Amino acid sequence: MKRIILLLGILVATVAAKAHTAAQDTVFVERGTIVIFTDTVAENAAAGSMTTTTVTSTNTSVIPAPLTAEQQRAQKLRNSTAKARTKNTEEEIKVRFAWGADLGSSIDMSANDMSSIDLSLAFGMRRGWINFLGVGAQGNIMISNSCRSFPFFLLFRTNFTDRPTRVFWELKGGLSLNYLEHKHRQEGVYGSTGIGIRLASSAKFSSHMVLVYTYMQRKQVVGPEMTHDFTDLHYATVKLGVTF
Numbered sequence: 001m002k003r004i005i006l007l008l009g010i011l012v013a014t015v016a017a018k019a020h021t022a023a024q025d026t027v028f029v030e031r032g033t034i035v036i037f038t039d040t041v042a043e044n045a046a047a048g049s050m051t052t053t054t055v056t057s058t059n060t061s062v063i064p065a066p067l068t069a070e071q072q073r074a075q076k077l078r079n080s081t082a083k084a085r086t087k088n089t090e091e092e093i094k095v096r097f098a099w100g101a102d103l104g105s106s107i108d109m110s111a112n113d114m115s116s117i118d119l120s121l122a123f124g125m126r127r128g129w130i131n132f133l134g135v136g137a138q139g140n141i142m143i144s145n146s147c148r149s150f151p152f153f154l155l156f157r158t159n160f161t162d163r164p165t166r167v168f169w170e171l172k173g174g175l176s177l178n179y180l181e182h183k184h185r186q187e188g189v190y191g192s193t194g195i196g197i198r199l200a201s202s203a204k205f206s207s208h209m210v211l212v213y214t215y216m217q218r219k220q221v222v223g224p225e226m227t228h229d230f231t232d233l234h235y236a237t238v239k240l241g242v243t244f
Contacts, residue, residue, distance in 0.1 A: 104239020151176040188217030
């Protein structure tokens with residue numbers, strides 16, 4: 001009986017020693033933090049010590065649900081639209097060489113019978129809210145007589161914003177060479193201002209229609225036999241044009 005009790009005691013002691021020599025980890029997860037309690041080797045276990053190791057999980061991302069085909073198409077459309085707007089804005093902000101031509105008609109509102117067909121050409125630059133800034137020349141051919149006028153001007157167009165818009169403002173100012181009746185020639189102030197509407201446009205081309213008021217100065221001419229009283233001209237002008 002004593003031998004049996006002794007053998008059982010030895011067996012229990014052996015099992016207990018092996019259990020203490022094996023490293024045992026206890027893992028707890030709380031609020032994204034992994035806490036591991038590790039029993040060290042048998043000597044630390046015999047001394048009653050315990051080491052606690054804390055490991056912080058770095059994988060905190062959440063995997064989103066896959067998008068449907070309709071949602072993917074909508075997202076691609078939004079991305080492409082945003083890229084196109086950014087590209088257009090960048091293109092508008094860059095300084096670029098520009099030139100254009102206009103063809104129109106002017107109705108004489110000063111009752112001098114000086115209505116005309118007008119053709120102009122201008123060269124300059126554009127950048128952002130400056131749709132056009134440059135110089136140009138124009139020829140006005142009177143319909144009912146042989147008079148001619150050739151204005152030379154500074155041209156400015158703007159829509160007051162870097163974004164493309166339909167409406168813009170136009171301003172012209174300069175000097176006009178006027179070939180009048182009875183072979184008289186003189187110079188006078190020339191100017192016009194009005195509102196334009198963009199008809200079609202791209203990054204390198206635009207077409208427009210402009211409604212303007214035009215002023216042309218004329219002076220009195222004193223001749224050897226008589227005085228020619230050339231009064232100023234006031235026009236309502238409509239023109240179509242293109243800009244590159």
